[in-house]
Amino acid sequence: MEVLKKGKGQPEESVKCAQQHLANERTYLAWIRTAISIIGVGFLTTSLHFTIKISSIPTINILAILLGIIACVVGFIIGVLSTIQYTRKRREIQEGLFIPSNHSILFVSILFSLLVFLIFMYLSFLLFK
Template sequence: MDIQKESQTVDSKFIQQHLANERTYLAWIRTAIAIIGIGFVIVNLHFTLQDKISHTADLVAVFLGGLAFLLGTATILLSSFEYTKKRKSINQQTFKASHNLIMILSSSLVVCLIVMGVLYIIYVINKMY
């Protein structure tokens, strides 16, 4: 019986790093799915729970839902790019931790949350008067 010995790949030298990179990538994908889900929930709740819907409120709900969808899609695209870049840099032993993706996505989420909060406060104030 002839057993072939497989040659060692470059990836196999850095197994832990590659597995950590994959876990991080999957965490970003889960985050993107959650962001997109929040967008759908916003739109769905708005149109389901409102008795009387104003045109402005409809536009705001659709805008926020669309914004969440775009942010989730951007998260998927950027995380895929970062995963591929990190995979290559791990194999070449030139890995440098990047913070650009985290800063871009965190800033975008903060802006999204601020817009949602301000619009909600305006909506509540208008309902009171």
């Protein structure tokens, strides 16, 4: 583990590198909070659906269960991808590189869109049953 120290030779470089590492950590924690929130929405939706017995129609019940499962899977994938991105960015900062992460952002956006679509389907089935 490399410790950054403010020395006489490169104080600005050291501080800049430390700021980049701290920004990387903040980004990682934001992604983890997002993953936890998505998992929470899945649990909340499924548990509320069955606790207050919103509907007894099998299609809506299956959709509620599917919504909860997919939310947990999406949250887990976001957690794993954010950890991979954090370690990759950490290495890039140490090497002085910057490589944008287009593929993982696109993948997470697709997963999130799928989840929003399922929520929309669930709500539309409930409202127009």
